[in-house]
Amino acid sequence: MTSGRSALAAAKAIVGGDRRALARAISAVENGDPESGALVRALYPRTGRARVIGITGPLGVGKSSVINALVRHLRAVGSSVAIVAVDPSSPFSGGSVLGDRIRFERDATDAAVFFRSMASRGEEGGVAATTREVVRLLDAAGFDVVVVETVGSGQVDLAIREIASTSVVVLVPHLGDEVQTLKAGLFEIADVFCVNKSDLPGADLARKDLSELVGLGGQRDGWAPAIVLTSALSGTGIVELWGAVEAHERFLDRSGQRAAAQRRRIAHEIVGLVRERVGREVEDRLERDPELRRLLDEVAARRLDPRAAADRLFEAAGRRRRRP
């Protein structure tokens, strides 16, 4: 991919089912290669068809195993599925060990499944900055379902709601008492709660705590999160779990909330992109313009406050943008 024309060729290959082209395009998006913009643009009209499902929850609750079992079920009912599994990058070396693939078992010749590991690359919130665009590539490639597994960080994987239409929070018995369930964070993300490892004692208590939470006003916009007990190892509850996901998807259509949520996400995304550009512009301006750098001295000397300096920087960056 070196020009707009080769981006079109790559887009065509991806739509035509070329998995190597898809894999390379994902790398291009992850790395922010200049050509990736043209590629995503070419594919964008073909997106919006896949069901995008988020799987989140603390470390070690069995997210990858639940996904493995879900994929088996989805293949049995004839759906194609792509998985994006995000693991953290080291803040020190930038490296990472992406280990979600280890739980993944499937027929190596089955072209209707695609698994991609992603490093978070310094992004907080449970996914990488480019995960949303990677999901679009998979959507355009024609997968019926795209599953996004977040970093197993716990309470703040909020970014998944910007990507997935249904978010499943995976928990296990004995994670904590009912006060934990009152805390903000994970529990506001869930459209479906999955209590995994439910063959262990305490699963019923976990279900009871969760259903009390839902009863205490855990409803959001008319949807009471479903609670499903699973054991990914044996496959128990997986059909019910997918049933709960589909019920939420139907609810989104029935209530008209799918369209509203989509508009909200698009607005967030576009504002985010503008914010990014303005930020870069201001940083750039600050770096190049010695006069503006003097603002820093002014603030350090307490002759100017940071907000006033920010106003001046913003105005300066705006002036430069308007110049032809």
Add this chain to the structure above:
Amino acid sequence: MPKSAKSSPIRVLIAKPGLDGHDRGAKVVARALRDAGMEVIYAGLRQTPEEIVRAAVEEDVDLIGLSILSGAHMALFPRVLALLKRGRATAIPVFAGGIIPDEDARRLRKLGVRAIFGPGTSLETIVSTARQLARGTA
């Protein structure tokens, strides 16, 4: 594909082909490559050559590292190389580690395994060789 921009981390697949439960070496290497700033896709134990090549293509890796201590390397490695060829993915270099007799190592190198690390190899050697292979400078 060698990557030029230093902003994009090297992606490497670490897998153990065949029936072999000894994964300590593979884990030590995975960790060293991670600490060197690489993104290591750890596929783990009992991978078939088909699964390994499939993973390498889907993950768009720059490099494949195979660890083996079962003695089945002369059956499994040539199969991985053949599948890479069939998948038009021979540009992805393969390196190996484990218990591999010198005679076999010579034959495997001829077949296309780019580097073979026996017991006692320093992690520095493995990391620097992996980096050179991935960047296409080896």
